[in-house]
Amino acid sequence: MKSEEKKELHELFDENGNLISPALPEGVKNYLIDIDGTITEDVPNEEPERMSTCEPFPDALKTLNSWYDEGHIICFFTSRTEEHREITTEWLDRNGFKYHSLLMGKPRGGNYHWIDNHLVKATRYRGKFTDLIEKEVTIQVFDDGNH
Structure with missing residues (x-):
């Protein structure tokens, strides 16, 4: 990204580092990424020692x-609870993950249906992170x- 685009992205946070409700610059994606079973082995909340x-x-x-280095927003969205925030943050930092935010308490289970007034794209993790490609699929709509 050009330096002026990176500057615009940094302005999405206030002087205390709090996220300001942004309109993302053209071409910037906001990735919501699960942790357990997606970026590491599947560790259930009942086994926090792992x-x-x-x-x-x-x-x-x-x-x-x-993706972070390209200027995209990385937000980890996990079913881990608030009591796991410190251990999760330490793990992400120790392992070198670059990210902007961490949302705890995502509902457990696998049947998510996100309804929003903005376009939402979803990619199911199937065992390997690679480049994203365009693919036509059938979706449910209102x-x-x-019709």
């Missing part, structure tokens, strides 16, 4: 850090009477 010793998936670390 959270500090699990190994990151090398392809995830490389890919996510490159019936506006013009």
